[in-house]
Amino acid sequence: MPATLAMDTNDTSPSSAGLGYVLAQLAAAARTGDTHPDPATRARGRDRAQRWSTVLRGMLSGSLQPGSRKPVTGLPSWVTLEVVRGGFATGRAVAEGPLTAAELTFAQEAGIPASRSELFAYWLTEPGQLRLRNLLDSGCYRIDVPEAAAVLVLAWLIRSGDVAAASRFVEQLAPLADRLRFTPTPAATPAPDPQIMWRATAGQTAAALRAKKPRAQVEAMREAVTVWAPFSDQVLGLWCETVRDGRVAAHYPDGWTARASSAIDRYRVLAAAHTTCAKHRHRKSNLSVMLRALDTVVGGQDLESRTSGLLQCAVDGAIAKRGAPASPVLERYRRDQAATVTPGHHRLAQLVAGRLDAADPEVGIVDVDAVTTPVNASEAASTSLPPGEPIPDSVVRTARRAMARPIELLLGAGVVPSAEVLAQLTPNITAEVVGRGYSDRQLGALMTAHHRAFMARRSLLLVDLQHQVRPAELPWVQAVAARRRVQSEDGRVALRRLAKLTLDAFPATLVPNPMVSQWMTLSRQSGDDLPWVEELAADIFAGRFSAKYLRAAQVAASVLTDSLYARYFDIDYSAIAAADPARPERRGVGSSSWFDQLCYDRAGNPTDRWDVAANGMVIEQAQILTTHNLATLVQLGVTPTSGWKDLAQRTFAQLLGLVSRIPGNPRQLPLIKDVAYAWRQMVFYLSLVESAPQEVEAMAGFLARSNPAVRERLAPAMTALTRVAAGGRFADDATSDSGRRLTGWTTERHWLIDSSS
Template sequence: MNDDDLRAGTGYPLDRQARALSTAATHPDEATRERAEVRVRRWQQIVDGMTDGRLDIGSRTPVRGLPAWVTPEVAHGGFATGRPAAGGALRPDELDRAHRLGLPTERGALFRSWLTDAGLTELGELLDSGHYRLEYAEEAALPVVAWLLRAGDHDAALGVLERIAPFADRLRFTPAPSDRRADDPDVVCRQTTAEVRRALEQWQPDPRIETMREALTVWNPFADDLLTLWLETDADGRIGTVTPDDWLPRAARLLTRYRELAAAHTRCTRHRDPKGSIGVLRTALERRVAGAELTPRERGLVQSMVTAMLRKRGRPGSARHTAVRRQQAAEAALPRHHQFAALVATRLADLPPDGGIGDVDHALRPVDAAEAPAADAVAGRPVPAPIARIVARGAAGTPEELIDRGVIGSAEVLAALTPRLAAATAASAYPDPALRMLMEATYRAFRNRRSLLLLNLAHQVRLTELPWVAAVGRARTDTGGTRERARRTLVRLAAATVHGFPATVLPNPMVRELATLSKQADLDLPWVEELAADIFMGTFTRKYLRAARLAGEWLTGSLYARYYDIDYPALAAIDDTGRKLFRRARDGVTFDQLCRDRAGRCTSRSWGDVVANGTVIEQAQILTTHNLATVAELGVDLPALALAERCLDTVLRLAARLARQPRPLGTVKNIAYAWRQLVFFLSLTTQAEQVAFLATVDRRGAGQPAHLRARLAPAVTGLAQVIEGGSFGPDGRAGDGRRLLGWTTGGHWLLGGA
């Protein structure tokens, strides 16, 4: 996607809408179809807004009439829908307030009610109690006004009101009440107790399990009764030879029972199969009850079916038959997952809904005697693993603890949880407890703001651009203690990310947190984001050059520099504007051009080719190490060999998936990311350790399937040759070895390409 596409076209939104339409029309799950219908309407709003000029996609103020500080509703890809996120219908607490005060149920009246003496007093009490919850940063505005007035800063309070009052009829500027205060900021959770309970309560019976239970508990016993009835007609091994006196009336009652069962139990349909055991015996029984004799063919079918049933399980009532049916009854009696889910949801009912689950093991304890009847289970039965996984997502603990437990399974999930820790650090500069708690909540809400698609190197809205946050800026005390706390949090989050997920790049939300913490710690460190290839405009900001120069301080002459053929001294010669290279390179070459040259990209005029853009972005990631050198500069302990081994594990795991993936290019890029991390960590070791690591690679490879060894052999060979002092040619080859990159404009050699 290029600049002209964004400003004049609606191709991307229309494509996303078409996908949503397809899902809404064809997906088998009703809830998924409903969500897709919501997306269809949202993309239609975007298309309409772009067409009539209400939306300026790519701008920091994409919605006409709304300032940059307003949180916009944002769809996939960073497209603003035109609606403010903090607008919409009144919350239940707002409706209650309007009814209690006799106000019209509209936002303007509620806004004015908070500015009365009684309203300001109520806001002050809310501030002091801490019993509130912010979903969007705008909801902190009027509490800030109340704090400023209480602090005697009337001018600042009026300044905030002047900025927000024009939007009082569209946005909410007060938080929702909550039953609890924020607890230890060091403790995080992936989902709240309320979210876990909701997921458990929505657990539906598995149709396959319910069908099997119906077969075991309804139709198997009926089949036994049919078989027993026909066995009464046996004489000398021939079924249908005799007819006991009361046989036909009992047969009629059995057929009546069949019709009742068929009407009441509709999951299992095998009994309707005319060639199945029930179908054959029931059809023959209906003919006899109707007064007709069986034809030789019909008698033969009955005889054959009865013989097969006796051979399979034995005669009803025999030891073998009884043992089979007893085992099947035990299986049918097992409690189903939805019953366990309801039981565990009940256990969580007394926990605070807005926090995490402090003792997951207690919530997942085996069924006790008092609970057994409700769960249709026997005491002592453990909670099934699928239920345990749902509950584990609500575990409360430090990020490190949750990573160890497997609750945080990716750097992206970790990034979503870190604003809580970073918020406490950012807010620690406010000495007033009430304001500190409010600013912490504001920070967390602001970090939930979805990024906009921006053009021309524009930056996302910053927290300090919010009028109410700027108004209390003078209340901050920039002490050495605050800076030290920010530094400790910065090191902790960087270490948790790299140690927990060494084979993946730092996700952009984590990069933003680390950059913010660096500023709070008064550390001038270049943290670089991962750029989107579909909207890349061919230009990198200055911090990418700074990050590359910092990488050169760690990696000049290293395995990493030799593997990727990087002349770090030449990078160091680019001036701080990034405009030209002095020494060691021709004049006029910028960092942007250097990345293009390394990617084999000769022109910067057209940036619509996503794959070509990706090759350029990848070169910037290679030159900067995508924050790994910055993490090392920060002083994070990096056990290089252990981290390299974990990167290798990821490479092997991802490579094993390639053969069975219909769209493997994303996996190829992830393999290349992990490989690049591996090369970086190895560069922090000695050559002897690198050679020993290669032996480890060979040993692990020996246990892999032949096709996987063959797939990765060029990458391993190439790395070995560089470790031994060799180098790649201009085509990225070194004999049988290949340099492993993720992006290519042709077929990738990992997938059998040239």
């Protein structure tokens, strides 16, 4: 979140905290909507501005309370809210708005007025219940927002004979039945195998391909070769007809003037239709010179000596460069030139989009290769694309976003570029574990689909150590809670799988919060009480950590006491292990003032005044003490496929790449934070390797042979790590020869920015 979302520790009012941020976002969106050159981007900007205006009006009127678990007056906390950047609710529920096509169809088929309240009443009738039971049995439905599972849960309760639970459930839903969509969307087929995942559906990918625009430079070159080159040869041929004894415009054959006039007319038509290439308009270009001379002669005037001289140079130069018109030399030149011109990528993207139209638009596609084959004969005939033309890499990359495979194969295919994307894909795995917790097959499938939709909820801005709404708080989940059993081993197996995938694929990246959220869910499913910690936003940090941060640090103490990690970061894990457990404070939220103070002390108590960078320094110390979940993974028994040493080496290689991007980078500070995260994780991995001293020595040797800009920046941190790995202690003195401790946040100029320490 941007730093404008500031909150003074003496004023914890979310409204006062976020007003400046909201105004800044509104201004930025309005500016985009008014001034951006792209119409689609302007439209999106206006849409964002409208939503931010709604947020602002709600805050000013008091109907919105940012920072609360129940930020919208009149809506319970379980309602899925429309949330904009920064975690601000707009006041609108995602499940409200105009009736969907599915709702209108249901109402029409039931012969009832098209309203949500009438539709809700219909679902309570026998015909409505029969329709819902059929959906449950077939599995042919989609849950795109959690509320859409409600009436299916109701139908399941009634069929199972739990009328009392169904009645209580109806009482909870009824007050919002006229406003929220509790109805699922019918589908032609059951939900696909949850183990099969994709980054984008076939429909989304086709839309993205159709949105590809021509590249101006490429289209200008294509126009130059296919339009202006042949026309230029035609004009050159006209002037070659006038040559005598090497002199251009020496005589004009019969009919020449008419042909020249026709060429001028054709030029006007071509210039109006083909505006990408502008070279023909340059006064000094050969074509421009020849055309001006044509216009003069066709107009009945004699050529001035200067014009005649320019014309002679243009004709002689064109022939010398490419050959005379109709000559084998010119024909070969144009043939070679045409071979360098390929169809526009946007045209080939349109072709692939058309191929994707044959697939189910709501899911991915198994065989991406089949839709990215070269242009076939029938396609060439209908599109004028060259037969056999290969699909360009940029189009193939977009199409591969629809590749439908198990997550391990997607990672192997390079389709998952980041830990954030991995976290977006893997809720399928978590949802399947949730569904297996229900003994009834139809209910399990429903709760799998529901949890997948729940994981797409956007997080709210929360203060005062509040936590996001959990699935167990939703009325339809509560209504069938008694039917769920703990799936201890299923949850642990899935958690280890996700953790291993994350470590193996992105060892240098801080685990993103959406993935941490999935680990929390799987831990709850398995009945384990593990302290998973999220990355906190520095611009809304209120100065306290919840109880689980101390518990996570104590888990780290059990793994890292007197380790390379503990010595490099100067952590007294014995004191942390002996610390009293956090105690409940107001609202029942546990926290530890001892742990809070430890983080402040380690950050150097940077300021008494609220400051984003100072907050970041304190939060970073909590991340260091807890290892940001890495130690908890070790305690759970997670190990990377290739071992901790390989993970450390790969992280070091990525770290060098990150450091190499610092010089001249306009976003140096975020990059330096990524460097610090990678460095910390590398030190953690090394702490689990018996040969850590030798590994550190090898890394130091490699660094000494690296790019000077990288070597000079990273040398202080490597010096300190080498000394600690050899058995020494870190001397926390920035001016000493013992090196420097590498962290990402600072209230001063970071030493990694400069080429020397």
